[in-house]
Every structure is written in C-alpha cells, then in structure tokens.
Amino acid sequence: MKQARVLTETEFKRLLAVVAQMKHAGRNRLALMLSHLAGLRVGEIAALTVRDVVDGDGKVREQLRLRAEITKGGHARTVFLNERLRREIERYRTDWPEGGNDDAPLLMTQKRTAFSPNTLCQLMAQLYRLAGLDGATSHSGRRWFITKLAHSGVSPKVIMTLAGHRNLTTTQRYIDVRDDMMKAAVDLL
Template identity: 70%
Template sequence: MSLIRTKHDVPMKQARVPTEVEFKRLVAVVSQGKYGPRNRMALMLSYFAGLRVGEIASLHWNDLVDGEGKVREQLRLSAAVTKGGHARVVFMNARLRRELEQYLCSLAQPPTLSQSVLITQKRRAFSANTLCQLMRGWYDLAGLGGGSSHSGRRWFITRLAHAGISPKAIMMLAGHRHLSTTQRYIDVNDEMMRAAVEAL
C-alpha cells in the first residue's frame, strides 16, 4: 500500500469555530458602525439558526415576522433557497428572536413584509457571494484567521453536539441528508475536551 498522499487524499480545511471568548470579540467587532445592527443580525442568523450564507441572503421579513409584526418561532426555508433543494423548518430560539426584535427597532422605518431582511449600501438585497465576502472581512477584523461564513454553521452544530442533542435531531436542524455530513461539522478543541473530562 502506498504511503504517498495525493492532493485528493488531503481533507479540505474547515472554517474556524470560535471559542466563547472569540465569539464575544467577533460580535463586538461586527456590531460597530453604521451597519452594525444589520451585520450583527446576519451573524446571529448564522450562529443561532445554523443558516447557510445563501439562506441568510434570501430571507424576507415575511419569513421571520407574521402579519402582526410578531417574530415567528420558526421559519420555513423553501426548496428554492436551500442547498440540495430540500425545504426545511428552522426553529428560532429566544435569543435569536430577541435579536430580531432589536434589529427591527433599529431600522429607520418599518420594513414591508416582502422586503429583504439584509440590505446593502445600495439598498439592494445581498447576493450569497457578497454576503460571504463581507462575513470573511469580519473575522479578519476580529483577528480570527480561518473564519468564514461557514464558521457560524459549524459553531451551531458543534454546540448542539456538545449539549448532548440527538445526532438525528442535529442532522435535521442542519438540513443535512446524511449523518456523516453532520459529523464532519463538529469541532473538538482543548476547551471542550477539558470540559468533557471535568464532567466525569
């Protein structure tokens, strides 16, 4: 058997998963400036809902808010906007709902339900690529090399796994079709291993 590894044998480098301290620093950096509320909202949708960047870019207010202006407890992603073309339900926890309420209050005027949640400087909806580039810049500003638009999704899946949530439930929340895909997202670092042995 050959011990020589080809480029096809080398696993792809995965997006960095911030520690708790790094996450707080990232949030502080992202929340600054004129577009701080918008940027913070994008980050929270990534971290606390596990959404892909394309899914975040595609969101309209009627996905997140009902006709009375109340933030929904769950949103439905259509097959048209998900990877693989499979519709799914995304549950929004209390923290994410509070973030959405604060973001709504920060807007100069109430948005229409058909309006995109995230708007560029040119008052247009973000493309997945533009939002991806913007997010990468946040990690650079926070001094978190290796971070990308996929970091929040990996953080979301990792936190669920380390909280003891059923692997099948995590797979469904992530919108994966196979458990092996979900397992590749789970990060293990020294902080987590230390906490694991302290729990014994």
C-alpha cells in the same frame, strides 16, 4: 479541504464587540446571529425576507420555513428561532425601511438591495478579519451551531435535521473537537 474555524465564546464576544463599532452594526450583527444561533448558510440568510421572520400581526416568528429554492439541498426545512435570536430580530426592526414591504429582503446592502450570497460571504469574511479571527469564514457560524449542539448532548438525529443534512456523516464533519472539550469529557468520569 480545510474547514472554517469554530469560534470560542470569547472570540464570538470579541467579534460582536468589533461589529458594534461599525457602520451597519445592526444588520451585520443579525447576519452573524442568524449564522451562529440558527445554523443558516450564507445563501439562506441572504434570501430571507421580512415575511420569513415576522408574521402578519408583526410578531417575530418562533420558527421559519426555508423554501426549497433557497436551501443547498433543494429541500424545504423548518428553522427554530430561540429566544435570543428572536430578541436580535426584534432589536434589528428599528433599522427596517419605513413602511417596510413584507417581501423586502431582511438584510439589505447599503444600496438598499438584497445581498447576493457571495456579497454576504465577503462581508462576513471582512467582519471576522477585522476581529482578528484568522481561519473564520461565513461557514464558521454554522459549524459553531452544530458543534455547540453536539457538545450540549443534543441527539445527532436532531442536529442533522436542524442543519438540513440528509446524512449523519455530513453533520459529523461539522463538529469541532478541541483539547478543552476532551478534558471536560473525561472529567465527567
């Protein structure tokens, strides 16, 4: 089975530039950022509510708790939101509905309803296609997240836990290796 393409930094910037020119740019950018910067699956992103990312005082959370019913393995997990992702969420808040309900979906379709995982998957595929990124799918961000952590020297156990995997071999299948990475590795010697 062919895996989703992992974007280079240049390709990721190009993707964001293409998204910035589109209708619903803020929503689409946040969906991609949740995938790339938190490693969330498309179904997890689609299921997020405002309450999941903003606390009772209106502050963007530093971590969110994914409920068991929205995760692939059926196990709740904590997702840590780095400063860059928290800024993205804060930036997107200007697009939230007036008098927004805390239980409202974080990302809404143009019909103001929650995304289904399938519809969000199709949207992401369209965004990658418009940016000319053949082979990229809604899983590309998750693979990017795991690969980036692995190549930054993060412990495999930590990466496995952040990804919500139960088995290290599953996590290892997500890690992309390219020639430039191998060259950088041997240049360390």
